[in-house]
Amino acid sequence: MSEFAKSLDVTASGLKAQAQRLRHLSENIANADTPGFRRKTISFQTEFTAGKGTGRVETGRVRLDQSDLKQVYDPTHPMADKTGHYDGSNVNLVIEIADAREAQRSYEANLKMFEQARQMSSGLMDLLRR
Amino acid sequence: MFENLDIFRMSHAMARHAGSRQALIAQNMANADTPGYAARDLQPFQAYLETNTADFYPKATRAGHLQGAGANHSHDPRIRHEGQADPNGNSVSIETEMVKAVEVKRQHDRALSIYKHALTVLRSAVSSR
Numbered sequence: 111m112s113e114f115a116k117s118l119d120v121t122a123s124g125l126k127a128q129a130q131r132l133r134h135l136s137e138n139i140a141n142a143d144t145p146g147f148r149r150k151t152i153s154f155q156t157e158f159t160a161g162k163g164t165g166r167v168e169t170g171r172v173r174l175d176q177s178d179l180k181q182v183y184d185p186t187h188p189m190a191d192k193t194g195h196y197d198g199s200n201v202n203l204v205i206e207i208a209d210a211r212e213a214q215r216s217y218e219a220n221l222k223m224f225e226q227a228r229q230m231s232s233g234l235m236d237l238l239r240r
Numbered sequence: 241m242f243e244n245l246d247i248f249r250m251s252h253a254m255a256r257h258a259g260s261r262q263a264l265i266a267q268n269m270a271n272a273d274t275p276g277y278a279a280r281d282l283q284p285f286q287a288y289l290e291t292n293t294a295d296f297y298p299k300a301t302r303a304g305h306l307q308g309a310g311a312n313h314s315h316d317p318r319i320r321h322e323g324q325a326d327p328n329g330n331s332v333s334i335e336t337e338m339v340k341a342v343e344v345k346r347q348h349d350r351a352l353s354i355y356k357h358a359l360t361v362l363r364s365a366v367s368s369r
Binding site: 112113114116117118120121123124127128131153154155156165166167212215216219220222223226227229230233234236237 | 255256258259260262263265266267269270271272273274275277334337338341345348349352355356359
């Protein structure tokens with residue numbers, strides 16, 4: 111595979127991974143008020159094919175954040191216990207938004223690299239033109 | 241000039257170097273959020289040229305390589321930056337990679353224009369006009 115094809119491939123994997131991250135983030139944000147919801151986190155890892163690092167990035171397993179759920183006081187809530195509390199979600203919107211910003215930034219950087227690899231390879235193709 | 245077309249070989253090597261460096265930068269960028277990933281880079285073309293003055297063709301740099309003009313173990317293209325890393329061990333800085341990407345793009349464009357121009361010179365030498 112040529113270097114340009116390889117870099118397009120690697121960049122596309124980066125785009126995909128960031129998009130997946132954004133998907134889980136929006137899931138978390140959408141469920142910020144769901145009782146008992148634990149926020150989902152995914153990790154990034156370098157892909158290995160036949161024991162050899164390809165440089166592509168992929169997302170690892172989805173894990174649930176095991177930190178304590180927020181206790182919400184609402185005696186009228188159907189799920190409230192004797193003390194009037196029920197388990198909220200452990201989603202922190204500030205963290206999610208900050209993470210989403212980071213994902214966006216990385217996504218844009220990958221997009222720029224994709225565009226550049228494309229330009230460089232089309233410059234190479236232009237050599238064939240008279 | 242016309243006996244030995246060094247300029248083509250040189251611009252070829254330059255464009256090729258830019259291409260491989262670009263691939264590494266793209267890889268760094270894609271792994272900008274991977275925990276424990278160390279940024280990789282090639283040495284600049286200038287330094288690469290100084291260590292490989294003999295020719296610009298692939299060489300056998302390891303025992304497992306099939307052919308090539310002898311081993312040259314001193315030249316390892318991948319340099320790992322030992323700069324400051326993030327708490328998760330990732331040492332990629334998107335800003336640095338962006339600057340390097342622009343540098344590489346310019347190097348590639350330069351190499352291609354040199355190639356194109358040399359081709360024009362050759363063409364005008366052989367054309368009947």
